[in-house]
Amino acid sequence: MFRMLKKRQFKKNDFNSMGYxxxxxxxxxxxxxxxxxxxxxxxxxxxxxxxxxxxINQSIGFNHIEYILVDDGSTDSSRNILLDYxxxxxxxxxxxxxxxxxxxxxxxxxxxQLSNSKxxxxxxxxxxxxxxxxxxxxxxxxxxxxxxxxxxxxxxxxNRTKIVGExxxxxxxxxxxxxxxxxxxxxxxxxxxxxxASIIKDNHITFPKMKFAEDKQFFIDVLINCNTISTTEQxxxxxxxxxxxxxxxxxxxxxxxxxNCNLKVIKYVINKKLEIEKEKMxxxxxxxxxxxxxxxxxxxxxxxxxxxIYYYKFNKVLKTTKGLRYEFSENFFQPINKVVYQLFCERKxxxxxxLFEWEKEEKVKDFIIKDTLPYVVAPFLENKFRxxxxxxxxxxxxxxxxxxxxxxxxxxxGDFLGTITxxxxxxxxxxxLEYSQPxxxxxxxxxxxxxxxxxxxxxxxxxxxxFLKYSDYxxxxxxxxxxxIQDEYRNRDYIFYKTIYSNVGLRIK
Numbered sequence: 001m002f003r004m005l006k007k008r009q010f011k012k013n014d015f016n017s018m019g020y021x022x023x024x025x026x027x028x029x030x031x032x033x034x035x036x037x038x039x040x041x042x043x044x045x046x047x048x049x050x051x052x053x054x055x056i057n058q059s060i061g062f063n064h065i066e067y068i069l070v071d072d073g074s075t076d077s078s079r080n081i082l083l084d085y086x087x088x089x090x091x092x093x094x095x096x097x098x099x100x101x102x103x104x105x106x107x108x109x110x111x112x113q114l115s116n117s118k119x120x121x122x123x124x125x126x127x128x129x130x131x132x133x134x135x136x137x138x139x140x141x142x143x144x145x146x147x148x149x150x151x152x153x154x155x156x157x158x159n160r161t162k163i164v165g166e167x168x169x170x171x172x173x174x175x176x177x178x179x180x181x182x183x184x185x186x187x188x189x190x191x192x193x194x195x196x197a198s199i200i201k202d203n204h205i206t207f208p209k210m211k212f213a214e215d216k217q218f219f220i221d222v223l224i225n226c227n228t229i230s231t232t233e234q235x236x237x238x239x240x241x242x243x244x245x246x247x248x249x250x251x252x253x254x255x256x257x258x259x260n261c262n263l264k265v266i267k268y269v270i271n272k273k274l275e276i277e278k279e280k281m282x283x284x285x286x287x288x289x290x291x292x293x294x295x296x297x298x299x300x301x302x303x304x305x306x307x308x309i310y311y312y313k314f315n316k317v318l319k320t321t322k323g324l325r326y327e328f329s330e331n332f333f334q335p336i337n338k339v340v341y342q343l344f345c346e347r348k349x350x351x352x353x354x355l356f357e358w359e360k361e362e363k364v365k366d367f368i369i370k371d372t373l374p375y376v377v378a379p380f381l382e383n384k385f386r387x388x389x390x391x392x393x394x395x396x397x398x399x400x401x402x403x404x405x406x407x408x409x410x411x412x413x414g415d416f417l418g419t420i421t422x423x424x425x426x427x428x429x430x431x432x433l434e435y436s437q438p439x440x441x442x443x444x445x446x447x448x449x450x451x452x453x454x455x456x457x458x459x460x461x462x463x464x465x466x467f468l469k470y471s472d473y474x475x476x477x478x479x480x481x482x483x484x485i486q487d488e489y490r491n492r493d494y495i496f497y498k499t500i501y502s503n504v505g506l507r508i509k
Contacts, residue, residue, distance in 0.1 A: 019098040020070070020110060023086050033066040033091060035119045035134055035194070038111030040104035041069055044125035045076040047240060052085055052092075054128035060135035066117050067092045069125075070107035073100030078125075105207030105214035108190070112200055120197045122190035126240045133236040137194040140230050144174050147226040150193040151236035154431065158242055161431050164191070170473035173231040178223045179278060181231070183333075185285040188219040192237035199225050208268075213261035217268060220282055224274070235432065255298045259313050262290045266320050276325055283324075284331040291317045292337045296356050311349065318344075335389040343385065354380055364502045367393060374413040391415050394447075394468060395479035396504060399496060401487040405450045406496060408504070410478050412445040412468070420470045423449055425456070425506060428463045435459060439468065453489040456508065461492070464506040465499075477503035 014021045037055050041048065052069070056062050069082055071094065079096065086094040095110055108122060119141060123129060130136075137149050152169035155162050163169065165187030178184050199205070205221045207214045223229075266286050269279065291314065295301070301310055321328045329341050336359065343352045358378060366377040367390075374393035378386055392414030399408040412420065420441050427433035435456060441447045447468075468476040479502050486495040493509040 015098045018110070021096045021098075022114070023083065023094040023096070031063060031091070033117045034060070034064040035121060035138055036066040036068060036111070036115035036117040036197070037121055037123055037134075038108055038115065039067070039069045039123050039125050040072060040107035040111075041074060041078050041082065041125040042072040042100070042104075043074050043076045043078060045074075045078050045081060047126040047128075048078055048081050051123060051125055051128050052081075054131070055123065055134075056089070057131055058129065058134045059132040060138060062089070062091065065091060065134065066115065068095065068111040068114055069093070070095040070097065070110050072097050072102075072104075072107050103207075103209070103211050103214055105210065105218070108218075109206050112197075112206070115197060118197055119194050120200060121194045123237075124190065124240075127191065128238050128240075130235045130237070132234075133192075134194070136232060136234045137236065140174070140232060141194060141196065144228070144230055146175060146228045146230045147196045147199050148178075148193065148222065149230040149232065151232040151234050153192040153237045153239050154235055155239040155241050160429050163431055164189075164239055167473045168192075168231055169233055171231070172233060173229075175228045175230070178226055178229050179281060182281070184223065185220065185282050186289055188216045188285075190215055190219075191239055193219075195222055208264075210261045210264060212258045213265050216262075216286075217265045220265070220269065224272075224278070224282075255295060255300065256309065256313060259291065259295060259317070262286055263316060263320070266317070270320065270323070280326065280328075280331050283328065284333070287317065287321070287328055288332045288334070288337050292340055293334070296340065296352070297360070302353070302357065302360075307349065307353070311344070314344065333391075335391070339381075339385055339388055351381055351385070363500055369393075369413055372413060373415075392470065392474075392476045393479075394476050396482065399480070399482060399485065399504070401453075401485055401494075401496075404453045404487065404489050406453065406487075406494070407450050408448070408478070410447050412441055412447060412476070414445075414476075416470045416474075417441055417443070417445055419472075420447075420468050420476070422469045423451075423466065424469050424475075425459075425464045425466050427459070428465055430462075433459060433462075436469070453487065453494050456494065456506075457490060457492070459508055461508050464508065466504045466506055477501065480504045 039051065055065060055067050058065060069092065071079055071082055082094045086092045093114065097107065112120065119138060121134065137151060140149050150168045153164040155164050167181060167183040168187060199222060203225045205218060207218045266283065269282050295314065301307065329338050332338050340352060340355065343355065355378060358380065368375050368377060368387065374390050375387040376390055378388055392412065394410055394412045397409045397411055399406065420439065422436040423439045425435045437449065437451065439447055439449050466478065468478065470476055480498045481502065484495055484497040486493055495507040497505050497507060499505040
């Protein structure tokens with residue numbers, strides 16, 4: 001059978017009753033492994049070798065890894081690449097599906113069924129792993145006995161990098177409840193996480209048959225069944241969002257199709273009848289994050305004349321809230337989303353559209369302080385909507401450079417003053433490069449810091465964003481109205497400037 005597959009000459013008898021054929025190197029016997037890596041493949045020839053090599057070259061040793069790659073009917077050279085690797089490595093199993101399923105969920109389910117290791121992790125066919133990524137995750141799970149761990153995902157774009165789901169990897173956590181992380185359900189993709197296989201198999205957790213949101217439902221089920229989890233700051237996974245990467249299924253799915261899938265997940269969660277606080281956390285992600293933040297901010301919504309389709313679909317989402325035991329909008333993280341919801345309920349659709357246009361285009365917004373709390377001003381809205389609460393606001397009172405030190409006096413208003421811990425200076429192109437310094441805010445929100453330029457001398461020449469970190473992982477930029485200031489230190493220029501959003505920024509030359 002190996003030779004027939006090598007030539008891509010498939011016959012009916014090559015496939016089992018489940019609709020797939022497995023290619024194994026029969027000359028060698030597979031040893032017991034610690035981790036199963038599962039990769040769904042579809043027309044991924046451009047990055048597939050890089051993906052596979054990132055698993056083979058793991059520091060834990062490839063002999064401890066079972067690698068299952070499931071091809072979903074590729075028509076490019078992906079199948080030949082897979083056959084080549086499987087012929088060289090005894091612990092690479094390649095699975096070919098009889099027909100394309102159009103979703104990575106089904107290939108992942110097959111990988112789970114075939115897996116034999118204590119732990120399972122997922123890797124998409126155009127992404128890759130940090131060389132020590134699997135060893136880091138495995139070591140922590142072995143030490144803690146936790147059911148699940150997630151580390152840092154770095155998204156790669158053509159001109160910058162960023163951290164995805166920073167709440168997941170902002171600090172080292174061990175043996176905690178998943179529900180102790182407020183945003184834990186905000187990012188539920190397969191990246192940078194490892195799961196105890198028994199959690200998946202004993203609870204019969206599978207990816208549902210959906211073109212979109214299948215991983216969302218899967219990882220909701222996983223987290224619901226985890227007793228304790230860990231998180232790590234260490235980089236684990238590189239998410240490929242380079243401009244020339246066209247293989248992503250999500251690029252082929254429009255927002256209406258996505259919302260149809262999200263509706264299925266919403267109903268699925270409601271039907272589970274979870275404890276009320278757990279249900280609130282999970283559904284908030286689906287209502288606020290998916291059905292407002294992502295739904296109305298799509299470029300298509302701003303441009304289309306078919307906005308009534310969006311309103312009809314959003315109304316479908318709202319109907320699912322009627323039987324809830326609580327007012328779902330009270331759980332929103334961002335107050336602006338509550339305004340969107342209120343505008344929609346009052347059928348002020350023009351104001352809703354204008355609000356999103358303003359939010360995107362008005363980079364420097366006016367603000368006021370009322371009863372020591374910050375609000376941004378949306379001048380085009382009627383009075384009851386005009387002042388929109390924001391969680392936190394910081395602005396510079398005075399800054400200057402003296403004796404090779406950058407001195408900054410600032411004021412902070414908002415709900416989380418007591419949780420501010422650090423000032424962070426982070427490279428805009430490479431987020432791994434950063435410097436942080438502890439900062440103290442008094443009870444009135446006044447803060448002062450002195451930043452020694454010598455401590456920044458190891459940072460490369462580049463532009464840097466500057467922000468206060470609060471509640472473990474949230475960013476608070478400091479508004480600045482002053483002119484740029486600069487100093488030369490050890491033959492390098494340090495320029496503290498006002499960004500296009502009127503925030504404090506740093507340029508090192």
